[in-house]
Amino acid sequence: MNSRDxxxxxxxxxxxxxxxxxxxxxxxxxxxxxxxxxxxxGVAELIPGVSGGTIxxxxxxxxxxxxxxxxxDSELLRLALRGRVREVWxxxxxxxxxxxxxxxxxxxxxxxxxxxxxxxxxxxxIWAFFFGLIVASVIYVGRFVRPWSPRRLGAGTLGxxxxxxxxxxxxxxxxxxxxxxxxxAAVAICAWILPGISGSFILLLLGKYQQLVRxxxxxxxxxxxxxxxxxxxxxxxxxxxxxxxxxTRYEGTLAFLCGLMLxxxxxxxxWRETVSTYVDSSGETLPxxxxxxxxxxxxxxxxxxxxxxxxxxxxxxxxxxxFGLEIVARRRGGTDAEVPSS
Numbered sequence: 001m002n003s004r005d006x007x008x009x010x011x012x013x014x015x016x017x018x019x020x021x022x023x024x025x026x027x028x029x030x031x032x033x034x035x036x037x038x039x040x041x042g043v044a045e046l047i048p049g050v051s052g053g054t055i056x057x058x059x060x061x062x063x064x065x066x067x068x069x070x071x072x073d074s075e076l077l078r079l080a081l082r083g084r085v086r087e088v089w090x091x092x093x094x095x096x097x098x099x100x101x102x103x104x105x106x107x108x109x110x111x112x113x114x115x116x117x118x119x120x121x122x123x124x125x126i127w128a129f130f131f132g133l134i135v136a137s138v139i140y141v142g143r144f145v146r147p148w149s150p151r152r153l154g155a156g157t158l159g160x161x162x163x164x165x166x167x168x169x170x171x172x173x174x175x176x177x178x179x180x181x182x183x184x185a186a187v188a189i190c191a192w193i194l195p196g197i198s199g200s201f202i203l204l205l206l207g208k209y210q211q212l213v214r215x216x217x218x219x220x221x222x223x224x225x226x227x228x229x230x231x232x233x234x235x236x237x238x239x240x241x242x243x244x245x246x247x248t249r250y251e252g253t254l255a256f257l258c259g260l261m262l263x264x265x266x267x268x269x270x271w272r273e274t275v276s277t278y279v280d281s282s283g284e285t286l287p288x289x290x291x292x293x294x295x296x297x298x299x300x301x302x303x304x305x306x307x308x309x310x311x312x313x314x315x316x317x318x319x320x321x322x323f324g325l326e327i328v329a330r331r332r333g334g335t336d337a338e339v340p341s342s
Contacts, residue, residue, distance in 0.1 A: 042106065043111055046108065046213070051137070051199065054140070068093040068097050070242075116214070133321070133322060145255045160259040162256075166264055182233070185230025189234040190238040193242060271297070
């Protein structure tokens with residue numbers, strides 16, 4: 001039995017097309033569970049450490065997520081133009097996507113301000129938590145890449161190199177214009193639906209992460225509308241590529257993503273020195289160039305305690321959270337409270 005056969009709903013069996021699986025029918029408890037999964041994905045996408053796609057993978061809804069994304073095609077557009085609302089709703093699996101988005105929106109509303117405060121006041125602990133999340137994600141996703149053949153090791157090595165390059169690209173002081181916001185969102189949403197790479201991490205590289213956190217916290221409708229439009233555009237453009245990758249290069253893609261996460265770990269190192277800053281349009285000073293340093297160097301530079309024990313506990317707590325989600329998903333059989341299709 002290969003890794004995908006062992007996945008119990010999380011992986012993709014190689015003996016058949018995983019995207020041809022029937023959509024599950026859910027009870028009320030099943031829909032509540034889906035909302036909670038959406039909340040977990042929403043929290044993941046607020047932080048530049050773990051992907052919402054990884055959460056979907058761990059909690060057993062990744063196949064259905066990809067199925068739903070794939071349904072947004074020319075046939076769906078044709079039905080919509082003909083006013084066949086019911087058929088559009090069913091074909092697009094709108095119940096699933098609406099509940100998932102509601103869960104994500106719930107997390108954004110509840111936790112965006114808290115996250116902004118933590119990034120400002122508990123920087124070491126929150127970055128240590130992010131670091132632990134991505135380490136656990138590497139371990140988890142890597143288990144689905146068996147066997148690690150020379151070709152897959154090569155893909156992983158290529159991913160490490162790409163991660164090192166990406167993590168050393170300095171974030172751009174992105175202009176706060178709706179076009180730049182739309183384009184950044186289109187790129188980040190592609191990362192969101194892949195297990196392993198964080199959309200928030202991409203936003204961090206593009207200089208849009210702090211702007212997004214502030215826009216959500218302050219409820220900036222202009223920024224949020226442009227961001228949503230970019231997400232829709234990017235999702236539609238990437239859906240066909242994603243389908244091809246899953247059907248033809250599944251384990252190789254996961255191997256590359258594991259390497260990408262490993263290579264980018266330095267970007268999430270808790271003790272970082274700010275080399276240069278920039279002032280955004282609201283007059284707020286934000287870091288532009290940062291580099292990882294030792295806890296002692298960070299302590300000497302800032303005059304603050306390095307909080308090494310706390311950072312270790314935060315990282316271990318993050319790892320426990322990821323593996324705890326996996327255990328819960330296994331015990332509930334992948335997708336919880338599902339009613340067998342007739």
